[in-house]
Amino acid sequence: EELRLGDQVFHGGRVYSRMEFEAPLSELYHYGDGETKTDLIIAGRHAVHEADGWLRVRNSKNAKKIDQDMYQSLLKPGQEFVHVFDVDVEAHRLVVAPSKQAVSEGSSHSSQGILFSDYSEFSPQHDIVRRQDQELLEALRASPTDEILV
Secondary structure, three states, X not given: OOOOOOXXXXXXEEEEEEEEEEEOHHHEEEEEOOOOOOEEEEEOOOEEEEOOEEEEHHHOOOEEEOXXXXXXXXXXXXXXXEEEEEEEEOOOXXXXXXXXXXXXXXXXXXXXXXXXXXXXXXXXXXXXXXXXHHHHXXXXXXXXXXXXXX
């Protein structure tokens, strides 16, 4: 929520896109890796790098679904859904630093933080993105126009 366009992030470079989404309870997880003492509420679809490589937060042993009480505590007045924020950065990777408390407690990994992908995960020029774009267009072409909701 605090990142703005043009900000520089560690390991990722300049923030060039910022998005805000509504997230239902079923999509939010409490993520903490134990080593960095970083404590986050994050969408389960987000990619995180752990000891065994990249995986979705929802598949991490370090993630637990948040409960209804936590969800309610995250709602701001007038909101039906919790708002979550995501960014795209130049290198498509960003390190979420540990809390100031973790740093002051001297965690051995406190200066490293946790490596996440950004929203897009790859450059638009990457082959996998080009293939996905083509598959999406083919799916749109195959869908009757009356299935498109306006």
